[in-house]
Amino acid sequence: MSRALVLNATYEPLCVVPSRRAVVLVLDQKADLLHDTGESLHSEKLTVAVPSVVRLRQFVKVPYRRRAPLNRRGIFARDGHACQYCGGAAESIDHVIPRSRGGRHEWDNVVAACRPCNVRKRDRLLAETSMALRLRPAAPRELTWVTVAVGEVPTLWEPYLHPASLSA
Ligand SMILES: [Zn+2]
Incomplete structure (x- = not known):
């Protein structure tokens, strides 16, 4: 099943949701569609583009720094x-x-x-042992939860995950 990246009103990545959930956010006018996947969902009454990235209209306060789960x-x-x-x-x-x-x-x-x-x-x-680690393990960077949620990050999402790379 395809998934969508949800951005805060400030363009900060918030979470990854199933595309159907993102469709509902857009139809309820809670979020704007920034990118679609090129596919569409069909229901009896309407055809909608499957969202890849949506942005919330209202700013959501994030109460904690999200940490990637250790699994x-x-x-x-x-x-x-x-x-x-x-x-x-x-x-x-x-x-x-x-x-x-x-x-x-x-x-x-x-x-x-x-x-x-x-x-x-x-x-x-x-x-x-005579073994050595290639890298010293550490807690992953903050946005690793996105990778964990989808396995492979769609190219469309990259600019939102690493905004610094845009201005570089
Ligand atoms: Zn090995």
Whole structure:
């Protein structure tokens, strides 16, 4: 099912919703259509463009800084689906400091890993192996939740996610 990016009245990305939900926002005049997907939805009475990006007419106050949830999908998105030890295709999650050695389940202690690397590392600390991390893991940038929500970010959305790149 296609999804739409919802922007605040200030053009700040707010959330990702199913396209049907975005259609309702536009029909209710709560949001304006900025980009459509080129497809349309048909009902008995009308045909509407499937939204890709909509902007709310009323500013919504965001009460908290949204953090990407720590889960498999989020970790894979942050690490580009690449094993952080060898660069191969990741299939599992590795705790850098093993849980059995007191390692925590936090962004800075989890990495995507391929199965051979995971098996090779076992319950050892990195210092006890000849393995090395390609990057030090950290909490993802603020807007990673968008990537996590859709898997792959549509090109149309890019300018809204990285406004700094426009002025550069
Ligand atoms: Zn690997």
